[in-house]
Amino acid sequence: MKILLLEDDTVLSSILIDFLSETYSVTHTYSMKEALSLSEENSYDLYIFDINVPDGDGITLLRELRSFHDETPTIFITAFHDISYLKKAFESGANDFIRKPFDLEELYGRIENIKRHFGLFNIVKLGDAMELNTQTHLLTCKDKTEHLTQKESELLLYLYKHKNRVISTDELLQNLWNYEELPSSDAIRTLIKELRKYVGREHIINIRGEGYKFE
Amino acid sequence: MKILLLEDDTVLSSILIDFLSETYSVTHTYSMKEALSLSEENSYDLYIFDINVPDGDGITLLRELRSFHDETPTIFITAFHDISYLKKAFESGANDFIRKPFDLEELYGRIENIKRHFGLFNIVKLGDAMELNTQTHLLTCKDKTEHLTQKESELLLYLYKHKNRVISTDELLQNLWNYEELPSSDAIRTLIKELRKYVGREHIINIRGEGYKFE
DNA sequence: CTTACTCACAAAAAATTTTTGTCAAAAGTA
DNA sequence: TACTTTTGACAAAAATTTTTTGTGAGTAAG
Numbered sequence A, B: 001m002k003i004l005l006l007e008d009d010t011v012l013s014s015i016l017i018d019f020l021s022e023t024y025s026v027t028h029t030y031s032m033k034e035a036l037s038l039s040e041e042n043s044y045d046l047y048i049f050d051i052n053v054p055d056g057d058g059i060t061l062l063r064e065l066r067s068f069h070d071e072t073p074t075i076f077i078t079a080f081h082d083i084s085y086l087k088k089a090f091e092s093g094a095n096d097f098i099r100k101p102f103d104l105e106e107l108y109g110r111i112e113n114i115k116r117h118f119g120l121f122n123i124v125k126l127g128d129a130m131e132l133n134t135q136t137h138l139l140t141c142k143d144k145t146e147h148l149t150q151k152e153s154e155l156l157l158y159l160y161k162h163k164n165r166v167i168s169t170d171e172l173l174q175n176l177w178n179y180e181e182l183p184s185s186d187a188i189r190t191l192i193k194e195l196r197k198y199v200g201r202e203h204i205i206n207i208r209g210e211g212y213k214f215e
Numbered sequence C: 001c002t003t004a005c006t007c008a009c010a011a012a013a014a015a016t017t018t019t020t021g022t023c024a025a026a027a028g029t030a
Numbered sequence D: 001t002a003c004t005t006t007t008g009a010c011a012a013a014a015a016t017t018t019t020t021t022g023t024g025a026g027t028a029a030g
Helices: A010-021 A032-041 A058-067 A085-091 A104-118 A150-161 A169-176 A185-199 B010-021 B032-041 B058-067 B083-091 B104-118 B150-161 B169-176 B185-199
Strands: A002-006 A025-029 A046-050 A074-078 A096-099 A123-126 A130-133 A138-141 A144-147 A204-207 A211-214 B002-006 B025-029 B046-050 B074-079 B096-100 B123-126 B130-133 B138-141 B144-147 B204-207 B211-214
Touching: A002 A010, A002 A032, A010 A025, A010 A104, A025 A032, A032 A058, A046 A058, A046 A104, A058 A074, A058 A085, A074 A085, A074 A104, A096 A104, A123 A150, A130 A150, A138 A185, A150 A169, A150 A185, A150 A211, A169 A185, A169 A211, A185 A204, B002 B010, B002 B032, B010 B025, B010 B104, B025 B032, B032 B058, B046 B058, B046 B104, B058 B074, B058 B083, B074 B083, B074 B104, B083 B096, B096 B104, B123 B150, B130 B150, B138 B185, B150 B169, B150 B185, B150 B211, B169 B185, B169 B211, B185 B204
Parallel strands: A002 A025, A002 A046, A046 A074, A074 A096, B002 B025, B002 B046, B046 B074, B074 B096
Antiparallel strands: A123 A130, A130 A138, A138 A144, A204 A211, B123 B130, B130 B138, B138 B144, B204 B211
8 A cells, every 4th residue: 555645854754654664655755745746646545644844734735636636545644732724634635634742553543444444455565665456456566567367366465464484385275265176286386486477586485395485 | 667768869869758658667868977876866677878978978887887786777779880889888787789770669679578587577657657566566656665465556557457448346356356255346445545545536536337447 | 463355334426206487278267 | 258277298496315436444364
C-alpha cells in the first residue's frame, strides 16, 4: 500500500517514515506544492497530511485534490490544541485525523481501519520495492506492474508471510491446495520459476533438500 | 654410468655429448687441467680422452691419474694417422682407443665392452640427473647417494625401462614377483611411496585406474 | 636390524544418485 | 478461444557414495 506523507517536522517525519515503512510504501515530502505534483504523477492508496506546513496547509491541498475527483482516503495530523481546523478538515473530505503527540500504534490502527473501509486490505507490501494486490494479483514493482496468475499470487503471498523461513514443497502443497487436488511437486517448481522472473532470483532462495526461502 | 669426456673439438664434442647422454651421464671439458680437477672432485666410471688438447695431452693426464691409483677405465680418441701414440697410450694405462673419424655405434660398442669387462653393466642412467646401480642398489642423484632396497631398485628399474608408458599394478606384480609369492597391491603402493621420496614425486605419476608412469 | 609386506585409515578422484531448473506441451477452465 | 495450471522430459547442479590412491605404523621373516 502506497502512502504519501506530507510532514515538515524533520524529527516527526523520520520517525513516521521508519515506522510506516515496515508495513507500507511511503513517499515523503515537506511541501504542499510537491505533494500536489507527486499526487498527480503517481497513484497512492492513502494520504497522511500535516495541517500546517510552510507553504500552505493540508486542508487547502486536500480541497484541491478532491476538486479533481481524487478520492484517496486521507488522514490529517494536527497539533493537540488546534482542533479548530477539525470541522474544515472533514468538510474538505478528510477521512480521519490524529492529534500530536500521538502513539504510533494509534496511527497504525487508524490506517488499518481506513484500509478496511476502503477495501485496501488486500494490498501487501513485499520487501522495500514491491506490492502485491492479492485480489487483482497485480504486482507493483518500481512503477512497473505485472499481472500474476492466481496461483503465482497465492504462492508469493505465502512465501512472503513466512519470509526468512525455509518452506518445504510439501508445506506449500498442503497450504495452497486442497487435499483432493494436490498436484505433483513439479507444479511448485514451475511456479517458483515464474515468480523468480517477477521478483528476481535473489529473493527466492532454494535450500537443497529443504525447500524455498523468501528474503 | 658417469663419463668424463675430454675433447677440445667443439663440433665433435657436441656430437659426442648428444649421443652419449642418451645412455650415460656425461661431463665434458676442453682442458686437461680441468679434467684433472674434475676427476679429483668426482668419481667417474669411464674416461674418454682426446689425445691432443691445447694444454697438454691425454696420455700425460692418464699417467698422472694412474699414479694416484685411479684405475678408472679409459678410452682414447686419436687422429687416424697418429697411431704413433698408441703404444705410449697403452703403457700409460689406457684400456681402449678409437680413431677419428669414427662411427658413434662403434664408440657405443667399445663402451659397452668396457662395461662388461669392468662389471659396470649394472649402472643405469635414469633421466638427466640420476643413476642406479642395479647390483648395489645405490641411487646416485646430484652427488647424493641413496641406498635403495632390492625391491625398490627392481621396481625403479622396471619403471624406467618402460618410461613414458602407464604400467598397471598387475603388470608390476607379474614382472617383479614369481607366481607363488605374489603380494597384494598394497606392497606396490608402499614401494611407490618410498621411491617417490628418492626420485621426487614429479617423476612417478599416477593415472587413476590405470597405473603409474615414470617420466 | 633391515626388508618386504600388510593393515587401517586419510585424502583424493570418480561415479552414482538425488534434487532442482527449464522448457514445451498437455490438460483443465472460464 | 485464451489463459491458467499441471505434467513430463531432460539439463544442470549439488550431494552422496564408492573406488582408488597415499601414508604411517606395525608385523613377520630372514
